[in-house]
Amino acid sequence: MTPPYGLQGKVAVVTGASRGIGLAVAEAFTAAGARVCLTARDADGLRRAAAGLDAVALAGTVADPAHLRRLTGLAMEAYGRIDVVVNNAATNQPYGPLMDADPDRWREAFAVNVEAPLRLVQYAWRAWLREHGGSVVNICTEGATHVGPGLGAYGTSKAALLHLTQQLAGELAPGVRVNSVSPGLVRTEMARFVWEPADGAPTGLPLGRIGDPEDIARAVTWLASDEARWITGTDLLVDGGTRVRAARSQAPSQPGPRPPITYHLPGA
Numbered sequence: 001m002t003p004p005y006g007l008q009g010k011v012a013v014v015t016g017a018s019r020g021i022g023l024a025v026a027e028a029f030t031a032a033g034a035r036v037c038l039t040a041r042d043a044d045g046l047r048r049a050a051a052g053l054d055a056v057a058l059a060g061t062v063a064d065p066a067h068l069r070r071l072t073g074l075a076m077e078a079y080g081r082i083d084v085v086v087n088n089a090a091t092n093q094p095y096g097p098l099m100d101a102d103p104d105r106w107r108e109a110f111a112v113n114v115e116a117p118l119r120l121v122q123y124a125w126r127a128w129l130r131e132h133g134g135s136v137v138n139i140c141t142e143g144a145t146h147v148g149p150g151l152g153a154y155g156t157s158k159a160a161l162l163h164l165t166q167q168l169a170g171e172l173a174p175g176v177r178v179n180s181v182s183p184g185l186v187r188t189e190m191a192r193f194v195w196e197p198a199d200g201a202p203t204g205l206p207l208g209r210i211g212d213p214e215d216i217a218r219a220v221t222w223l224a225s226d227e228a229r230w231i232t233g234t235d236l237l238v239d240g241g242t243r244v245r246a247a248r249s250q251a252p253s254q255p256g257p258r259p260p261i262t263y264h265l266p267g268a
C-alpha cells in the first residue's frame with residue numbers, strides 16, 4: 001500500500017509491531033518513506049516482522065519503562081531522530097466481570113495500555129520531540145466511549161488513553177501533535193474470539209465487513225503525516241460504520257433511483 005501522503009525522511013517508533021495493526025502501520029509507514037523502530041515481546045515474531053522492512057527492532061514488554069528507554073535509545077542510535085510515536089501495543093485482559101478482576105492483571109492492563117504510551121512519549125520528547133516537534137498516534141478503540149460485557153478493564157484503560165491523548169495534545173502543542181485512532185472490529189489475533197465464531201456471516205455493518213489491519217494503518221499514516229498538520233487532540237474513528245449501525249434499520253437495503261426533487265419557488 002502506498003498512500004498518497006508521505007512520511008519521507010521521518011523516523012517512527014511503533015509498539016506492538018510484530019503482527020496485526022502494528023505491523024500494518026510499520027509497513028504503511030515504510031511504504032510512505034519512513035524508517036521504523038519496532039517492538040513486541042516475542043523476539044522471533046518481531047524479527048520476522050522487521051526482516052521484511054528496513055527496520056530496527058528490540059524485543060520486550062512496553063510495561064517495562066526501562067525497555068521503552070532502551071527502545072528510544074535504539075531509534076536515536078540507528079536513525080538519529082524520532083518524529084512519530086505510535087502507541088499500539090495493548091492487552092484486552094483481564095476479561096470478565098470487574099468484580100472478578102485480579103488486581104495484578106488490572107494493574108498490568110493500565111501499565112500496558114495507559115502508562116506505557118505516556119512513558120514512551122516522555123522518552124521521545126526528551127530525546128527529540130521537545131526540540132524538533134513531531135506527532136504521536138495512540139491506538140484506542142471504538143469501545144472506549146461506551147460500556148459492554150467482559151471488557152471492563154480494557155474499556156476503562158482505553159478511555160483513560162483517550163483522555164491522555166487530549167491532555168498531551170494540549171500540553172505538547174504547538175510542536176507535537178497528539179491524536180488517537182479508534183478501530184472497530186479488526187481481523188487480528190487480539191479480536192479473534194469476537195470475529196472468528198461469526199466469520200463469513202453478514203456483519204450488519206454499514207460498510208459491509210469487519211476491518212483489515214490496513215484499514216487502520218491508512219488512517220494512522222495520514223494522521224501521523226503533515227497532511228494532518230492542523231489536527232491535534234482528535235480521536236479518529238475507523239470502524240466501518242459500527243457507531244452508526246443502529247440507523248441501518250431505516251436505510252433502504254439497495255440504493256435505488258432517487259425521486260426527482262421538486263423546487264417550489266415563492267410566487268411560482
Ligand SMILES: NC(=O)c1ccc[n+]([C@@H]2O[C@H](COP(=O)([O-])OP(=O)(O)OC[C@H]3O[C@@H](n4cnc5c(N)ncnc54)[C@H](OP(=O)(O)O)[C@@H]3O)[C@@H](O)[C@H]2O)c1
Pocket residue numbers: 015016017018019020021022039040041042043045060061062063087088089090091112139140141142182183184185186187188189190191
Ligand atoms: N483488533 C481489533 O478488533 C481492535 C479493535 C479496537 C482496538 N484495537 C487496538 O489495536 C491495537 C493493536 O491490536 P491488534 O488487534 O493488532 O492486536 P494483535 O494482533 O494481538 O497484536 C498485538 C501486538 O502487540 C504486541 N504486544 C502485546 N502486548 C505487548 C506488550 N506488553 N509489550 C510489547 N508488545 C506487546 C504483540 O506482540 P507480542 O505478543 O509478541 O508482544 C503484537 O505485536 C491495540 O491497541 C488494540 O487495543 C484492536
